[in-house]
Amino acid sequence: MDIRKLEEKLKELGQPVFRLKQIQKAVYQDGASAFSEITSLSKDLREKLDFEMKILSFESVQILQSKDGESIKALLKLNDGNFTETVLIAPKPGTWSACISSQVGCPMGCKFCATGKLGLKRNLTSEEITDQVLFWRQYLKSNKISGNFSNIVYMGMGEPFVNWDQVRESLQILTDKNLFGFGSRSISVSTSGIPEGIAKLAEEFPQVNLALSLHFADDQKRSEIMPVNRKNNLESLKKSLQAYFQKIKRKIFLEYILLDRINDSRQDADNLIKFVRSVGNAHLLHVNLIRYNSTGSEFRASSRNRAQEFKNYLLKNHVGATIRKSAGDEIAGACGQLAGKS
Ligand code: SAH
Numbered sequence: 356m357d358i359r360k361l362e363e364k365l366k367e368l369g370q371p372v373f374r375l376k377q378i379q380k381a382v383y384q385d386g387a388s389a390f391s392e393i394t395s396l397s398k399d400l401r402e403k404l405d406f407e408m409k410i411l412s413f414e415s416v417q418i419l420q421s422k423d424g425e426s427i428k429a430l431l432k433l434n435d436g437n438f439t440e441t442v443l444i445a446p447k448p449g450t451w452s453a454c455i456s457s458q459v460g461c462p463m464g465c466k467f468c469a470t471g472k473l474g475l476k477r478n479l480t481s482e483e484i485t486d487q488v489l490f491w492r493q494y495l496k497s498n499k500i501s502g503n504f505s506n507i508v509y510m511g512m513g514e515p516f517v518n519w520d521q522v523r524e525s526l527q528i529l530t531d532k533n534l535f536g537f538g539s540r541s542i543s544v545s546t547s548g549i550p551e552g553i554a555k556l557a558e559e560f561p562q563v564n565l566a567l568s569l570h571f572a573d574d575q576k577r578s579e580i581m582p583v584n585r586k587n588n589l590e591s592l593k594k595s596l597q598a599y600f601q602k603i604k605r606k607i608f609l610e611y612i613l614l615d616r617i618n619d620s621r622q623d624a625d626n627l628i629k630f631v632r633s634v635g636n637a638h639l640l641h642v643n644l645i646r647y648n649s650t651g652s653e654f655r656a657s658s659r660n661r662a663q664e665f666k667n668y669l670l671k672n673h674v675g676a677t678i679r680k681s682a683g684d685e686i687a688g689a690c691g692q693l694a695g696k697s
């Protein structure tokens with residue numbers, strides 16, 4: 356919802372100032388899907404607002420749910436005809452986490468990622484980014500799904516730090532107590548590794564969690580598969596993480612997709628351990644091992660055994676690591692499978 360537009364509209368209609376707060380609460384906290392649902396407003400005002408404004412800036416055109424009901428993906432049609440996607444995941448029963456997109460497509464071109472294959476179509480606006488969260492709030496309410504909607508992760512389509520202005524504004528809206536009111540610590544931003552972006556996040560949102568999609572601790576491999584590394588190599592990422600820790604003593608998550616025989620050998624694990632040690636504050640770096648979700652690329656997922664071995668080896672070397680459960684594979688709603696309309 357465009358808050359400024361709502362504010363102007365209410366002024367135009369000669370409404371008292373408290374109306375804005377009333378509507379904000381109904382929309383952002385209670386999940387009203389239409390102004391007509393906000394019964395604390397007069398019928399006349401409800402009708403006028405429904406006629407002149409929309410709560411969501413897109414339409415959902417398809418919703419897919421996994422069999423276990425623990426992940427739900429929505430395909431969203433934006434006003435200009437572009438598509439983007441958002442996923443709702445239950446990391447634990449009774450809690451919901453929204454995985455949101457920051458762009459249509461992505462310019463970074465990581466070879467294992469379906470979104471990367473699309474290239475960048477356009478940036479999302481802060482309204483389109485935060486409306487994904489509104490969408491899920493409405494969805495939970497209208498389907499009477501219980502649970503605590505507690506977390507937001509910027510792990511859908513797009514690289515958040517190449518759309519920083521809009522992403523920044525979206526973070527402000529999500530954490531604004533009069534709007535969504537999410538705690539900063541419940542929000543995570545994931546980047547493929549853009550030092551300027553990491554510095555801005557640390558400066559402006561020190562309590563928001565940072566996830567770095569490292570995936571390779573060897574420059575040659577990383578540059579080949581993640582073009583971003585040709586500009587921002589491991590040395591520059593190391594410095595960027597060190598600068599982060601100088602400011603903030605918060606855990607950083609290093610995302611690491613395990614690709615069979617590409618980055619899952621003992622040598623790869625040793626490189627990763629070396630990288631973690633070189634940054635310092637190793638106890639604040641946690642490796643999330645992700646099993647590769649098929650995107651029709653040349654890669655294959657490491658076997659469960661190899662993944663387990665890789666993890667055990669990291670632990671033995673005092674590097675914190677977990678294998679992340681991959682939610683949403685069967686609905687192509689897992690990380691890296693978001694490709695908009697196919
Ligand atoms: N662009 C940002 C955030 C979105 S991607 C980033 O790259 O960090 C969210 C996560 O999914 C990233 O860690 C990304 O590397 C990972 N990912 C991409 N493709 C994947 C795939 N096919 N299987 C598993 N994870 C993938």
Ligand code: SF4
Binds near residue numbers: 461462513
């Ligand atoms: Fe973009 Fe992230 Fe996919 Fe890389 S992994 S192409 S940065 S969305």
